[in-house]
Amino acid sequence: MKFLKKLLKWFVLPIAIIVALLYIFDVDYLLKAVRVVYLHGKTTAYLDDYTHFDNRVVHKGTAQPWPEAKDYNNVKGTERLEAVHKELGTVAYLIINNDSIWHESYYDGYGADSKSNSFSMAKSIVSAALFKAIEEGKVKSLDQPVGDYFPEYKTGLAAKLTVGDLSSMATGLDWNEEYSSAFSITTRAYFGDHLWDTMLSVPVVSAPGKKFVYVSGATELLAMVLTKATGQTLSDYVSDKFWKPMGMDNDALWQLDKEGGLEKAYCCVGSNARDFARFGKLFLHNGNWNGTKILDSTDVAKMVTPRFADSPQYGYGWWINNYMGKKMYYMRGHLGQFVICIPEDKLVIVRLGHTKGKQRKKDEKNYDPHSNDFYVYVDEAYKMLGLMKPEEGEGNKREIAP
Secondary structure (H helix, E strand, C coil), X not given: CHHHHHHHHHHHHHHHHHHHHHHHCCCCHHHHHHHHCHHHCCCCCCCCHHHHCCEEEECCCCCCCCCECCCCCCCCCCHHHHHHHHHHCEEXXXXXXXXXXXXXXXXXXXXXXXXXXXXXXHHHHHHHHHHHHHHCCCCCCCCCEHHHCCHHHCCHHHHHCEHHHHHHCCCCECCCCCCXXXXXXXXXXXXXXXXHHHHHCCCECXXXXXXXXXXXXXXXXXXXXXXXXXXXXXXXXXXXXXXXXXXXXCCEEEEECCCCCCECCCCCEEECHHHHHHHHHHHHCXXXXXXXXCCCHHHHHHXXXXXXXXXXXXXXXXXXXXXXXXXEEEEEECXXXXXXXXXHHCEXXXXXXXXXXXXXXXXXXXXXXXXXXXXXXXHXXXXXXXXXXXXXXXXXXCCCCC
């Protein structure tokens, strides 16, 4: 009995006090963060964390299986590529050439139908959904004010915020894009269960539409606009306009803030490499899917063109790189998720995995916005295809691991 009293005094009671304080100071989302992340031996969000959240299904229609190239998987990964796969924990790597799967490799127990977290690759999907809603007349234009949907954004600097600003990350929002801080708004958005209210409390503190500043809250607010504009959940709209007509092999899962709640639109589509790759094919074909127009070609071109001259790395929801004299644009997510499109050579490269590479230093003050591993995944694909010599490329020149 004395032992139980001591246990209550020195262990249970302090924990109860800590929990009470978390609720009092409105940071109780940290309890979920600890349960989902640290109690599973992780230090950040991870590929299969969707199993610990509520999800909404993004329904598929009739599957349209990928064709396999005549010489499918005849060429194995290069020594450099396999070393980076091991170092960074790759779970899937695909090379799609001329609309056929030419090479695919899976690791760590993952396979063609395994779901993993898209992380911020979802931003490209949400921006595509915005342009689709504009084509359908459900959103007026990229210049439509966010205040038309939410009175919280009708006055002051916020009155200048447009849906195009949300898609292009030019919002002026007071948002701390910090993944490792327990108290950042990004962490609150990921683990909290009042995402709608959280977003509407974020002020605009600088003039929108002036410069690129990457903030996940921009995409979340954009998804809330789309929910109002279309009268559908984001998952249902993406299902109707993309997942079904593009013949996805599998249903996807989109993480919610709570049961029946709001999609975490800036991240968190649970899908697989083959289905993520379909967005690469769609954009490679300028919005056309096997003869059906999903998006207007002018909208695709807009999304993969920089909005700001001093931020050539980003368009509307898509990252952009000019490498090897070729325009490349891509979906990118936390921990090194990639769908890379190279129109000139009719290539789509997909990489999913546990860890990302380093940011490359361009000079003493500036970092390359494209991480080291991007260059490896591109270089080694070209070497496997016989389009680059073994000694060429940027991917061999710097350390990869962060």
